Amino acid sequence: MPSMVVLATTAVPDHVHGALSRWMLETMPGMFVGSVSARVRDLVWDTVSAVIGDGAAVLVYPADTEQGFAIRTAGERRRRPYEVDGLTLIRWTAQDGEAEEHEVPW
Numbered sequence: 001m002p003s004m005v006v007l008a009t010t011a012v013p014d015h016v017h018g019a020l021s022r023w024m025l026e027t028m029p030g031m032f033v034g035s036v037s038a039r040v041r042d043l044v045w046d047t048v049s050a051v052i053g054d055g056a057a058v059l060v061y062p063a064d065t066e067q068g069f070a071i072r073t074a075g076e077r078r079r080r081p082y083e084v085d086g087l088t089l090i091r092w093t094a095q096d097g098e099a100e101e102h103e104v105p106w
Contacts, residue, residue, distance in 0.1 A: 003062045005041050007032040009048065010075075011055035016048060049074035 007020065009030045017026065023044055024034030041061055048057050056075030063070035071081045071088055081088050
């Protein structure tokens with residue numbers, strides 16, 4: 001059964017945009033939205049994460065979690081998902097020259 005997926009990309013090769021547009025709409029530069037099966041979603045993600053190079057990508061799709069969705073990431077990004085008590089939160093990492101990352105107190 002197809003379900004909605006959102007895929008956001010940054011600095012990926014041009015041919016990746018073409019490949020993604022076969023399955024999804026590019027609603028703004030680098031953001032793709034579509035309704036695809038889990039098999040197609042996994043195939044698209046495997047392809048994107050394999051050719052990401054210096055870019056980055058985030059895939060959000062429905063899942064049987066407390067929040068009702070799951071997140072996959074590829075490439076280096078300052079925002080990284082992490083799990084706390086079954087919830088996925090986003091953690092910012094420090095840039096060069098910024099203070100080190102601090103542990104979340106909970």
